[in-house]
Amino acid sequence: MPFIVVASxxxxxxxIDKVKAIYVPGLYRDRSNKICTTTFTAFARKKFFDDxxxxxxxxxxxxxxxxxxxxSPFPSAQPDWQPGMxxxxxxxxxxxxxxxxxxxxxxxxIDDGISFGHEHFLNEAGTRVQFxxxxxxxxxxxxxxxxxxxxxxxxxxxxxxxxxxxxxTFGGAVDEDHFYHLAGALDFSEPNGLHRAASWRRAHxxxxxxxxxxxxxxxxxxxxxxxxxxxxxxxxxxxTGALWGDKVKAGIDYIMQRANLLTADGEENLxxxxxxxxxxxxxxxxxxxxxxxxxxxQLSSRPKTRxxxxxxxxxxxxxxxxxxxxxxxxxxELLWRVQPEDLTPSWLYIxxxxxxxxPPGTDRIKLTVREPGGIVTPELxxxxxxxxxVILDGSEIICxxxxxxxxxxxxxxxxxxxxxxxxxxxxxxxxxxxxxxxxNIKNVSLTKHRQVDAWVEGDDAPYGYxxxxxxxxLDDGRYQQFDExxxxxxxxxxxSCPTKWAGSINAIATGKQPIVIGGLIRKELRPAPYSAxxxxxxxxxxIPPVHRDGPDALCTSDDSIVHGGVLAAGSRSGxxxxxxxxxxxxxxxxxxxxxxxxxxxxxxxxxxxGLAEPPSLPAGSPPxxxxxxxxxxxxxxxxxxxxxxxxx
Numbered sequence: 001m002p003f004i005v006v007a008s009x010x011x012x013x014x015x016i017d018k019v020k021a022i023y024v025p026g027l028y029r030d031r032s033n034k035i036c037t038t039t040f041t042a043f044a045r046k047k048f049f050d051d052x053x054x055x056x057x058x059x060x061x062x063x064x065x066x067x068x069x070x071x072s073p074f075p076s077a078q079p080d081w082q083p084g085m086x087x088x089x090x091x092x093x094x095x096x097x098x099x100x101x102x103x104x105x106x107x108x109x110i111d112d113g114i115s116f117g118h119e120h121f122l123n124e125a126g127t128r129v130q131f132x133x134x135x136x137x138x139x140x141x142x143x144x145x146x147x148x149x150x151x152x153x154x155x156x157x158x159x160x161x162x163x164x165x166x167x168x169t170f171g172g173a174v175d176e177d178h179f180y181h182l183a184g185a186l187d188f189s190e191p192n193g194l195h196r197a198a199s200w201r202r203a204h205x206x207x208x209x210x211x212x213x214x215x216x217x218x219x220x221x222x223x224x225x226x227x228x229x230x231x232x233x234x235x236x237x238x239x240t241g242a243l244w245g246d247k248v249k250a251g252i253d254y255i256m257q258r259a260n261l262l263t264a265d266g267e268e269n270l271x272x273x274x275x276x277x278x279x280x281x282x283x284x285x286x287x288x289x290x291x292x293x294x295x296x297x298q299l300s301s302r303p304k305t306r307x308x309x310x311x312x313x314x315x316x317x318x319x320x321x322x323x324x325x326x327x328x329x330x331x332x333e334l335l336w337r338v339q340p341e342d343l344t345p346s347w348l349y350i351x352x353x354x355x356x357x358x359p360p361g362t363d364r365i366k367l368t369v370r371e372p373g374g375i376v377t378p379e380l381x382x383x384x385x386x387x388x389x390v391i392l393d394g395s396e397i398i399c400x401x402x403x404x405x406x407x408x409x410x411x412x413x414x415x416x417x418x419x420x421x422x423x424x425x426x427x428x429x430x431x432x433x434x435x436x437x438x439x440n441i442k443n444v445s446l447t448k449h450r451q452v453d454a455w456v457e458g459d460d461a462p463y464g465y466x467x468x469x470x471x472x473x474l475d476d477g478r479y480q481q482f483d484e485x486x487x488x489x490x491x492x493x494x495x496s497c498p499t500k501w502a503g504s505i506n507a508i509a510t511g512k513q514p515i516v517i518g519g520l521i522r523k524e525l526r527p528a529p530y531s532a533x534x535x536x537x538x539x540x541x542x543i544p545p546v547h548r549d550g551p552d553a554l555c556t557s558d559d560s561i562v563h564g565g566v567l568a569a570g571s572r573s574g575x576x577x578x579x580x581x582x583x584x585x586x587x588x589x590x591x592x593x594x595x596x597x598x599x600x601x602x603x604x605x606x607x608x609x610g611l612a613e614p615p616s617l618p619a620g621s622p623p624x625x626x627x628x629x630x631x632x633x634x635x636x637x638x639x640x641x642x643x644x645x646x647x648x
Contacts, residue, residue, distance in 0.1 A: 022048060028246070040246060093144050094156035096130055097264045103598035104223040106130075106262060107213040107590070108255035108274040110248055111205030112236045112462065113197025114228045117165060117179045118206060119573035120214035121226055126162040127153055128213075129226045131258040135247055136232035137184060145254070148232070151183055176572050185230075197233070200464045203571035205230065207579045208277050210569035212587035213594070224594065225262060225270075227255045237465050239458040240347065241280045241291075241508075248276065249294045256302050271304040271597035275590040277583035279312045281319050282349040282455040283507030286539040287547060288410040292511040299513045306603050308590040310582035311518040311551035312506035312532035316488065318473040319456040321498040325443035332441050332498060334454060337475035340434035341423045344469035347457035348439065350415040352382055353450050354540035360413065363444045365452065369401050369417060372435030377401060381444070382413040396430035399437075411540040436475060453503065453537055474499045490529055502628060504532040505550055506582075512547045515605055517589045519557030519582045520634055525621045528557050531582055533629035549627040552605050553612040555585040555635045588637055611635050 013035040016022055028040035116129045135148040142157045144150045154160045159167075161183070168179035180186040186196050197203050209228070215221045229251035235244035252274060259272045283289045287296075299305055314320075323332045338346050352364060363381030369391065370376045377389040377399070385405035390397045401417045417439065420432040441452065459469035478497040483489055492500050509516040519528035527533075534550030558564045558580050565578030566588070589608060596603035613624055613633030624633050 016042070019048065037246075090146070091142050091144050091157055093131065093150065093152050093258070093261065094154045094160070096152065096154060096258075096261050098262070099264050099267075100225070100262070100270065101223045104225065104270055105594040105597050106225050106227060106255075106259045106270050106272045107209075107594060108227045108229075108252075108259065108272060109205065109209050109212065110229040110231060110251040110255070110274070110276045111208055111278075112231050112233070113200065113203030113464070113571065114205035114209060114230050115176070115180075115198045115203055115569075115571045116161070116185075116226075116228050117168075117174060117176050117183075118210070118214075118569055118571075119174070119217045120210050120569050122165075122217045123222055124217070124220045125222075127165060128221065128224060129153060129161055129228055130262060131254075132161065132183075132228045132230070133251070133254055134185060134230040135251070136230075136234065137187070146250070149184060174573070197236075197464055198571050201570055201575065202463070202577045202579060204277070204463055204579070204583070206571050207568045207577065208275060208583060208587045211566065211584060212273075212275050212590040214569055223598065227258050229254060233465075236462055237468075239280075239460065239462075239469065240282075244278070245291045248278075248291060249298070252276075252294070252298050252307075256298065256305065260302075269302065269304070271594075271603070272302065272306070273590050273594045273597065273603070274305070274307045275587045276307065277310050277586050278508075279310055279506030279582075280458060280508055281312075281314055281317070281504070282347065282457040283510075284351055284406075284410045284412060284414075284537065285453065285455070285503065285505065285507055285510050286410065286412075286537045286542075287511040288412075288539055289508060289510075290409050291508050293409050295508075295511050295514055304597055304603075306590075306593050306597070307514040308586045308593060309509040309514045309516050310506060310586045311509060311516050312504065313519075313530040313581050313583075314458070314504045315490070315501055315530050315532045317456075317471065317504065318475070318479070318499055319458070319471075320500050320502070320504045321454040321474050321476075322500055322503065323441055323452040323454070323498050324449060325446055326448055328443055328445060330443045334439040334441065334498060335475045335477075336437045336439060336456065336472060338419055338422060338432065338434050338437055338472045339470040342434070342459070342470040342472070343421050343423055343425070344459055345421060346419045346432075346459060346469075346472040348417040348454060348472075349457065350417070350439075350441070350452060350454045351410075351537065352413040352452055353446075353538065354412050364413075364446050365444055366442045367401070367415060368440045369399055370438040370440070371399060372433050372437065379442075380415070382415070385413070393430060393432075398430055398432040451537070454498075455504075455507070488529060490527075502533065503535060503537075505534050505536065506532060509551075510534075510536040510548065513605075515589060515593065515608055516548070516551045516631075517582060517586045517608075518551035518554045518630060519580070519585045520554035521558045521561060522556040522636070523560035523563075525617065525634060527554055527625050527629055528580070528582075531557065531585075531629070533626075535628050548631075550629060550631055551582075552608050552631045553589070553633060553635050554625065554630045555588050556637065557582055557585040589635070592635075592637070608632070608635070 017035050023043040028037050116132050121128050130153045132151045140149045152160050155163055164182045168175045213224050235247050260269050263269050360383050363383045366379040366381045368377050371391055375391050380389045380401055382403050388402040391399040398420045405413045420430050422432055422434040424431045459471045461467045476497050476499045479499045480493045519531035565580035566584045567578050570577040593603040596607050609632035612635050
């Protein structure tokens with residue numbers, strides 16, 4: 001069972017390090033084999049949790065300050081590292097420093113299914129991809145990265161990308177499948193190989209990278225070197241984010257370090273733009289999630305580094321609710337529909353507002369969980385972090401609700417409610433009944449207008465991956481989804497209904513520095529129905545106005561209501577596919593940001609705000625979207641950035 005641990009002090013990390021049933025990979029260890037980071041992904045067996053609950057072996061660890069976030073089990077995510085194994089010494093990558101032409105900006109991407117041998121990432125001299133890190137797969141015998149494998153443009157301790165391209169060129173054309181075979185990117189014989197996204201006709205990472213940095217080889221682009229991080233397939237498949245959070249952090253560090261290696265001696269580091277077109281549903285939504293903290297630190301550590309994120313596609317998903325109380329004793333019910341034939345657990349997170357007494361000494365709210373058959377848990381309050389209640393089926397737990405307090409980043413209390421899968425391939429494994437689960441939230445001491453937020457975590461399989469989960473959602477009968485003509489409503493119902501479209505923005509896109517982009521239907525000039533927005537919640541100690549209302553701006557994610565998506569490269573050269581979502585709007589802006597940095601511009605959020613709502617908008621355009629939904633407004637890009645005209 002993989003899980004994230006947030007351990008706030010060194011003593012707690014030392015305790016965890018001594019437990020033999022827990023595996024902590026070398027990524028999170030220093031050269032003396034000690035855990036060296038406060039947030040890390042660990043792997044444990046069920047016996048560890050049994051012992052932890054009973055207190056037989058781990059009393060000190062049970063009482064230590066920590067936060068544990070569980071995720072869906074992925075057997076293939078089991079790490080190679082185990083306690084007692086030596087951590088290999090890393091080799092240095094080949095020297096890639098050189099004198100780059102004026103206006104050079106490094107383009108970094110963290111994604112899945114990056115066909116890095118595509119002709120749009122080549123120029124006359126060879127590949128523009130300077131470094132490529134594949135985070136899963138077999139380790140190299142002479143590693144240059146902590147896990148997975150790395151390829152560099154130039155030959156080093158192994159053949160470089162240019163050499164592999166030469167070996168795969170026959171009759172003047174590159175045999176891309178042969179190239180990926182030599183590179184190890186499409187080796188289906190590898191153990192624990194869950195998925196090879198670049199083998200599909202449409203590959204998310206290829207499409208995104210083409211929009212951000214692609215150009216026909218005939219244009220001979222030399223001032224946009226590329227650094228790629230291919231996320232591990234098990235991490236991508238985990239929609240809770242527990243398996244990819246720290247790998248994303250490692251990917252950003254990798255891109256920054258390798259970008260610095262491109263700089264010639266005595267020269268200033270090249271500007272860098274990183275695109276990460278992924279997101280989560282659940283989180284504090286106030287800019288204080290652990291990964292958002294990492295973003296802020298990393299972007300501040302390197303001048304002229306920008307990050308672009310999507311605002312998310314969950315606007316219509318019914319995965320967010322807000323609750324306010326007028327008086328103590330008032331209660332609200334959230335109706336949570338868990339679907340049948342769901343092979344993965346379902347998760348609901350409830351976040352309380354910040355309280356200066358951290359953690360609070362008395363309960364502010366109490367909740368109960370009722371399963372579809374009528375069994376109700378005891379009341380659970382927020383004043384005792386770590387306390388929990390369960391629903392049993394015989395001796396097996398089918399639902400667990402836990403109270404927590406995040407003293408590392410958010411400084412806020414929260415509840416996590418986890419429900420077992422409703423379908424099991426092994427008939428003896430515990431499963432939960434599908435249907436409507438009722439969460440009753442009772443006010444104890446919250447004052448009027450203090451808001452409680454709930455988010456259902458995402459459970460839909462990423463494109464191309466086996467469908468294991470089915471998305472649960474908030475099913476309130478008062479919620480009006482359609483108007484009298486049958487059209488989908490995109491604005492919220494009256495305040496009496498807690499389920500909201502608003503506030504469904506990507507949970508890792510609420511920080512201060514990243515540029516966050518929503519989706520726009522180009523022809524109709526209105527937000528894409530799925531494009532998520534704010535408002536974000538109030539961070540601890542913040543004074544209004546907060547650092548953002550929603551996305552920074554909207555950019556094209558669909559050509560029109562009948563021509564969905566944006567055209568860009570398929571997984572093989574010469575192919576053209578359409579993909580939509582805010583994931584394809586973000587890289588279009590990443591290209592604009594790079595152009596700004598190339599001409600000594602700021603390329604920051606303020607720059608993007610200045611591009612929005614140009615005076616050239618056609619007459620009769622729909623009104624400007626609200627700040628929560630559309631930020632500073634709509635950005636219409638000229639055709640050179642819409643890949644249709646650049647695919648010659």
